[in-house]
Amino acid sequence: MTIWMRIVWIAVLPIVALLISVFFMGLSRKVIARVQRRYGPPIYQPVIDLVKLFTQHSNISHGMIFDMGLIIALAGSLVTLLFIPVGGIHPLSSSGDLLVLIYLMLISPIGVALSAGASGNPNASIGISRKLTLALGYEVPFLLVLLTVMTQGGTTSLVSFVQGQSTSILSWGLFRFPLSAIAMFLILPVMLGIRPFDIAGAPQEIASGPQVEFGGKYLALASIEHGLHLFIVIALFVDLFLGGAANLGTFFLKMLLVFLIGVFIGAVYPRFRIDQALKYCWKWPTLFALLGLILVMIIGS
Amino acid sequence: MDRADIKKALKDPHKWGEKYSLWATYFCTGCGIMEIPPVLTARWDAERFGVKPMATPRQSNLFLITGYVSIKTLRAIILSYEQMPDPKYTVAFGSCPIDGGLYHTSYNTVNHLDRYLPIDGWIAGCMPRPEAIFIAVTKLWKMIDGEMVDGYKRYRENIDYYRRNQERVLGKEFIDSIPASTMVKP
Amino acid sequence: MREETLKQDIEKRYDGSSVSLQRHQRIIVSLPKDSVFSLIAYMKEEGFGHLSFITCVDWINEDEFELVYHLASYQDGIHAMVKTRIDRADPTYLSLVPLFENAQTYEREIHEMFGVRFVGNDRLIPFLLTNWQEMPPMRKDFDTEAYAERMFEHE
Secondary structure, three states, X not given: OOHHHHHHHHHHHHXXXXXXXXXXXXXXXXXXXHHOOOXXXXXXXXXXXXXXXXXXXXXXXXXXXXXXXXXXXXXXXXXXXXXXXXXXXOOOOOOOHHHHHHHHOOHHXXXXXXXXXXXXXXXXXXXXXXXXXXXXXXXXXXXXXXXXXXXXXXXXXXXXXXXXXXXXXXXXXXXXXXXXXXXXXXXXXXXXXXXXXXXXOOHHHHOOHHHOOOOOHHHHHHHXXXXXXXHHHHHHHHHHHOOOOOOHHHHHHHHHHHHHHHHHHHHXXXXXXXXXXXXXXXXXXXXXXXXXXXXXXXXXX | OXXXXXXXXXXXXXXXXXXXXXXXXXXXXXXHHHHHHHHHOOOOOOHHHOOEEEOOHHHOOEEEEEOOOEHHHHHHHHHHHHHOOEOOEEEEEOOHHHHOHHHOOOOOEOOOHHHOOOOOEEEOOOOOOHHHHHHHHHHHHHHHHOOOOOHHHHXXXXXXXXXXXXXXXXXXXXXXXXXXXXXXXX | OHHHHHHHHHHHHOXXXXXXXXXXXXXXXXXOHHHHHHHHHHHHHOOOOEEEEEEEEEEOOXXXXXXXXXXXXXXXXXXXXXXXXXXXXXXXXXXXXXXXXXXXXXXXXXXXXXXXXXXXXXXXXXXXXXXXXXXXXXXXXXXXXXXXXXXXXXX
């Protein structure tokens, strides 16, 4: 695409992602409420929440790092977004996508960690240590899955990988390497931070962890960052295993399907402890991912 | 409930956000806190009104005083109230914050809470039922529309009066130790 | 029965004591204050290993405080109350902390609420009351209504 089209899409894609993630957040609250046999808020409730949070007067700041950490996290999420093909739109992708993604996806936890550390609240430190431990947990099977994908496809470019899946439904990643798909699906709740893995921001245990000192505009930015992270992970899953999509509508429907399955799981489970979550991540998902990698290497050679 | 009234929302989005997204600090003050879990769970669902319980005062804008306030609790309530961002609303449940209620002659509970903290609304009862709590929430919406809730502004303007009363009950040492940065000008 | 043997043993060893069997598995021991420490040590050897609570009662007309020690025995399932009277004008007593360490908190509360000093308890610091400058509030001559009127009815 021409340079002007790229610039337009770079400006428009974050807005599209923001709208979709706000819709997903509202939908998750409504679905969880209906599963729990009550009515629940309307689907546009996150819009009301964000309007309220942006118009509140924040009455305290803990210094410059507190402000900048959150902005770094948000910037990291926005940049990561531009590397994932959404429908047919991929403004910034080139030949080393998957490797760039692995590094960029770590910026947002580190940004939130900076903010939480600068706030000086012990609850925030506990929450951040849990969040980074959880990241350590899901990075192992996640990297193995990405290695499998790169070996099988012979490429590190996400766009050519998506195009390789477009021949028929049987060329989807789901059917080409099913073991890796199962491993990635098992760690999807861990990466999204939904129950039973919402250990990092547990309101009842550690007073919402890293977000304990956020109020007003900070909380609004943190919610937006959480929504964008949701969007990135689900979009990556759809691109790798469900064939991507040629246009935005089909892509959105596939994302909705994956998200709804995640929400249904999250609505009924209680929370794990951090050691149980680590044991979970390093047992079956890692095993499946490793087996998938070995299978792909045997078949490939 | 005119939550879906787009024209009204666009005319004053600030008020629209304040009304339909009241996040309550989950601070369990007295014996009346037993009425809050039924309000929040599936039978009398408070989330459809936009009311969510939040874990810290920094994230919330509604403070519920449920029941009697003992001197030790008053210390924590003052510190939590001052950490909440503006604009914030306080609702007092039960007859104990109004005039002492059941504990009127007790040596350890305050009798008139609005001399120590600005209160925007009272709900009578010992304890009020969840239906009464929801009527109070809808009444709070009407008051926000009519600009009748300015408890936080009153607190800022009459801070000397409130501090004098607080010092009478809590002692000079504690009042001097409250961090001044929480009372930052808006 | 276990309660009968306990009653006979205690009444034989400690003169001035009187044991009443209130009902099955409930005994009440009353004795003068000088023998309480050794009685509780003896009962601890007899299987009463749990000090449940220490209460204080204000007998203002007789000018005495009554201390009640609640002991429980897990093996026999017996709850024993050991009652003793101390002087109200200058209430001082021996602390039970060398026998049961959890007596420290119960004696701290009695010190704050009644004003009884326990010799041997080094943690008699303020506990429940905040910014308190009056007499101990659980005594019967403390007028709580007048205090509430004075302290909380103001402008």
